[in-house]
Amino acid sequence: MISTMAILLMLAAPDPAVFKSELIFPPEDFHNHSSSIVETAEGDLIACWFHGKGERKDDTLVIRGARKNKGASEWSAPFILADNKNLPDQNCTLFIDRDQRLWMFWCSAIDNEVRSYFPMYRYSTDYNGDGPPVWDWQDALFVRPKDAETAFPELLKTRIKMVQETDFLTEEMKTQILNHFEERREMYSDNLFQRIGWLPRQPPIMLSDKRMMLGLYSDTFDCSMFAFTEDAGQTWEFSRPLVPFGIQPSIVRKKNGDLVAYMRASPKTTCVESSDGGMTWTEVPLDILNSGASVAALALESGNWILAVNDVPDGRHQLSLYLSEDEGETWTRKRYLEKLDPEKGSVTASYPTLIQAADGMVHATYTYVNEEEAKGKAIKHAWFNEDWILTGSSYDK
Template identity: 40%
Template sequence: MATGSGEFIFPPQEKHVHSSSIVECPNGDLLVCWFYGSGERKASDVRIRGARLKPGSAAWSPVFEMADTPNLPDCNPVLFIDPEEKLWLFWIVVQARRWENAILKVRTSTNYQQDGPPSWDWQDIILLQPGERFAQVLLDGLDALNPASPLWSDYAPKYVDLMAGAAHDAGKRQTGWMTRTHPLVLSCGRFVLPLYSDGFNISLVALSDDRGTTWQASDPIVGLGNVQPSPVQRKNGDIVAFMRDNGGPPNRIQTSVSRDRGETWALTRNMTIPNPGSSIEVIALKSGAWLLVCNDTADGRYRLAAYLSHDEGTTWKLKGYLDKAVSEKEGEYSYPSVLQADNGSIHVTYSYHTNDGRETIKHVTFRE
């Protein structure tokens, strides 16, 4: 892996560009999307855009529009191709300029391998209904964690009181669940859609046993600032979720394990790999190894690393850096989206922000 290799999907420009997602189409096209606009939750012009790379081509297609809710920000798009080769686009629409008011939207396509954007067949809103058990699991988990960090312990009583009030409010439980990383299809066929809440500052997953027709919320994945989960399944059926750390120090990637197909989750634990409050993604490779792409610093998004694990996440070895700077003053490289193509090549797209305020999405490919 050569640090700094790869290509921009479009030239760096002045608008905000962030949170890409990549899939490989059955015909070999790479399809990527991201959000674009004047900001994030507070900018009404934010929309979802995309581009594709044809097999054998060195240049990405012109950018096209994938989704736009008029006068509201569309953010955090996620692409997914299911076992029946249907394309899914999950994303959020932000109401009242607050992440905790986000609505989870989805659209699907069976006609997406032509030039330009997919032709969408269907669109809906995913409404989750975590019940009172959500509140009990969350509060029991926070009580068991008993955080020792001064950042948390000084405010823990107030924090727990606030969480208790919100967790018992059905309206707050049912809104603000946001996408970021690829869904996982379990060996049993269940769809696992990873979600997180900036209101509760935790994660959960949406589960579907009917190929996405209906969705049910799992128990919360309880930790201190564990968001944007990336799930991967072990050979024994367990699911491990790797998460960004939005909590207090030490700033580390957090993990949790589910032993019942994603319905309940253990309290989070810290890895040794640092995390500066930035999204990560983990996938299982065809070889059986796991690949983790992340910012492995505690103080910024200026270094984007790839790690390999040959024991299903127990230990990790640094493979190399996709992009690397000395500090964020030189550039930011973050929010990776990762896939392994049918031919075994690994593809990563990520937000690339230059030191002069311009932004784009970068694509890098390498072999295991």
């Protein structure tokens, strides 16, 4: 007979650490990149990524997807989620809102240059069957940044001053950056370039039952911005462009309602905070390396936060997961999603997306390239519980 004490000890014991991973499809001699993942109310998983032979110069790029039904041991064969014929489709992200609509945001480069990216979105209420969702609605996301006429010239002026006064750049690096600004000076006052060239990367978040917030970024201006809708995409409003350097924002919300966004930058990850619902932002110091690759942040049901990042000075061979128990004030645990050989530049892991499923498991998808062994590019899916993170090495940043 099991004693009362033994029962209490079993009940009090933490869940065993769990970590598993798999490829969504076998490695291919194609460029598979920039993935996203959602869990449906039925417990199924749907992932997306872009697929082709390159990036913006490749007009054959399409958005692919696959699903893993609840209880299934493997993913379905890939299917097409979007294909603007003869245009490169890129940077897809998935999201399910509180009305159970499945959203997909993505973009196409109209003239195959970064200045011409054009964001789009579609949503579905019929996505639980096999294969791709049945889309109910699709539209272009027409962007007009808030106060654009004054915001962009101010952005240019402020950034020139930041570069001139910084201590960590060499004079050669400063000259290169300032020349880059000078080459694009006219774009900063051009309505067309202020309004096109915006891309999504990480999924939006809901600020209320109706108000959705989506991060956008521009490779033309090397900056981020946020889009908001309260009527399921019928109309949109936008923040001003952010002054701090950083792109591809991943947004989390504090318990007090303040917002924090983590952004791709180099040599360190950029962190910004907003106390007015995402309309204005202030940079917050963060001492976590970034090799200039996409990051993903997530607030867990426990209240802890996690951050996935390529935390090396150069390359994408190490994809780490950090944990914070105080909403990003400090980061106390660190795990490796991938720790690959830095001497093998053809083996990389990057561009993570994170979600937490209804059962508490955390799911990550990311680009996985292994030209050494598997000879190809794929999207990897990893899933783990919070105990796996908590049993990681201590980290004090």
